[in-house]
Amino acid sequence: MKTAIEKTKGYRRLIPSVTALVEFEAVARLGSFTLAAHELGVTQAAVSRQVRFLEETLGQRLFRRLHRAIELTDEGEALYRVVAESMQKIASVFDRLARGPVQQELVLAATSAFSHFRLLPRLASLKAAHPDLQLRLSTQMFTADLRHKEIDVAVRFGNGTWPDGTAMLLFDEEVFPVCSPSWLQTHSEPATLEDVASAVLVESDSTIEGWMGWEEWFNAVGHRPMRLNFPLRCSLYTDAIQAARFGQGIALGWGRLVHDLLDSGELVRLPVASFKPPESYFVVVPHGRTITPAIDGLINWLREGADA
Incomplete structure (x- = not known):
C-alpha cells in the first residue's frame, strides 16, 4: 500500500505541507499540542490535524501519546532535528533581509584564544574600515566541520589542508x-x-x-x-x-x-629558547561559499598587522 507521499508528484512529493512542518516543530519543541496551538494562534484541534497529516503522509508515527504527555519517536526526533535547523536558517535569512542590504553580518569562527587575544583588541580598526559590517564571532574549542555550520570565514591553525574549505595563509607562529x-x-x-x-x-x-x-x-x-x-x-x-x-x-x-x-x-x-612550528594560521572559506566584497574585506583585515 502506497503512502500519501508516494501518490503525489513533483516538489510537493518531498515537502507536502510547510504549515504542517511549522506546527510539528512547535509541538516537538514545546512538548505540548496545547502550548504549540497557543504560540501559533490556532486551535489545538488544528495542530493535531496537521501533525496527523504528516504522520499519514510519511507512514510513520512522530509522537508517542502518553497519559499526560507526548514524546518524540525516533522518526519524529530525526525529522525534528532537520526541521528545527532549517527553520533557524530561514529565520536568520529573513531577519537579515528585513534589516536591509546595508546590514552585512558575517560569521567568523575562531578559537577562544585567537578571539580573545587577537580579534577583540583589534575590532575598532575593523569597524573603522567597514562601518556597515556586522560581525558574529563563533568561538570554538575544536575544529568544526564547515560543511554543517553557518560560518562565512574561519581562522585555523594547522598545515593549511582541510577537506571542508579553501585555506589562505595568514601568518606563521613562534x-x-x-x-x-x-x-x-x-x-x-x-x-x-x-x-x-x-x-x-x-x-x-x-x-x-x-x-x-x-x-x-x-x-x-x-x-x-x-x-x-x-x-x-x-x-x-x-x-x-x-x-x-x-x-x-x-x-x-x-x-x-x-x-x-x-x-x-x-x-x-624569557629569552632562553623559542620554537617556530611548521603549522601556521590560515583563514578558511567553506567550499561553495562566494567570496563577497565583505568577506574579502574581512580577510584583508585579518591579514593586517602580520608582523605583530
Missing part, C-alpha cells in the same frame, strides 16, 4: 616562555632550559592540531627534562595566560596571541 614582571621580582630569572623546566609552569590542554604543551615544546627545542612542575593546569589557553599575568608561573607564549600583552609590559618574554 612559541616561547612568558611570565609576569611580578613573578620575576620574586623568582630568579631562568637563564637556561633546565632553569625553566624546574620552575613553576602553567599548562594548558591541547585542543587543536599543531597546538603544543610544555612537554612537546621542550622536545621541539631539544631538551628532555626528567620531570616538569605543573601546579596549575588549564583547559583553556586564555586561562593559562591570565594565570601567568597574575604571577602564577611561566606559561607558553604563542607570539601572535600574546603580542599585545608583551607590548604593554603585562607579560615578559
